[in-house]
Amino acid sequence: MKILIVDDDRTLSDLVAFTLRREGFETLQAKDGEIALQRWREDSPDLILLDVNLPRRNGFEVCQAIRQQQDNVPIIMLTVRGEEDDLVTALGMGADDYIHKPFSPRQLVARVQALLRRAGKTHPMTIRQAGSVVLDVNRREVRVGEGMPTALTALESRLLDYLMANAGQILPNEVIINHVWGPDGGDRDMLRQLVRRVRSKIEPDAANPTYIETVPGLGYGFTRSSHPSSNVRG
Numbered sequence: 001m002k003i004l005i006v007d008d009d010r011t012l013s014d015l016v017a018f019t020l021r022r023e024g025f026e027t028l029q030a031k032d033g034e035i036a037l038q039r040w041r042e043d044s045p046d047l048i049l050l051d052v053n054l055p056r057r058n059g060f061e062v063c064q065a066i067r068q069q070q071d072n073v074p075i076i077m078l079t080v081r082g083e084e085d086d087l088v089t090a091l092g093m094g095a096d097d098y099i100h101k102p103f104s105p106r107q108l109v110a111r112v113q114a115l116l117r118r119a120g121k122t123h124p125m126t127i128r129q130a131g132s133v134v135l136d137v138n139r140r141e142v143r144v145g146e147g148m149p150t151a152l153t154a155l156e157s158r159l160l161d162y163l164m165a166n167a168g169q170i171l172p173n174e175v176i177i178n179h180v181w182g183p184d185g186g187d188r189d190m191l192r193q194l195v196r197r198v199r200s201k202i203e204p205d206a207a208n209p210t211y212i213e214t215v216p217g218l219g220y221g222f223t224r225s226s227h228p229s230s231n232v233r234g
Contacts, residue, residue, distance in 0.1 A: 002047075004029075004030065004048045004049070005028065006029075007029075008031045008054055008055055010031070013029050013031070016049065018181070018182050019108060021181075024137070031055070032055040046073070048073060049076050049108075049112075050062060050077050052078065060090065063077065063094055063095055067093060076096065076098070076112070079098075079099075096118075132144055135157070140152045140154065142201060163176075170218055170220070171221060172218060173188050173219045195214075198212065210223065
């Protein structure tokens, strides 16, 4: 699921993106109305978070332009203003929901998920398998061999999915950090702790890992040689 975040406040935009990535969403970002329309045309997001006050073209104009061509992509308007006229204008131009700044991450995620459900958009069932390890990305569960499924956090699932998708390769620390947390969200100590948590859930002996390999000074990889792997996305 791709969500387009349109806001010229870079700090807020990055925070929203980080919050949504933790919930398993892919995020796109745009800092003004013209870029927003370009990203919408090129990337076909499943939902748009659209600030009202934007450079070049404001949120109302962007919403109207999108609705003139497509009526099924959910749009949530974001604004610091609380005037009733803004709400009426946004809904009249085709917005599906309206959130006042500041808002809590939990509120944002709940509103996004509710709107996607109403639009009939849900996370597709996604299974990734590498040897005897089977990851259900949608349910955030991992199973090794004939064992019982084990629950994962959003970050644990994102890390394991990325490593399994690149089985047989050693991924640099910074590349993994950028994928899991975003460019400003994590560091090597956080990655080390996250790898340790994932190992505790999939390794027969976490102290002597056989699935997730460490290359000191470089990064981590999911071992292909011990566990022939294949990927299934559906």
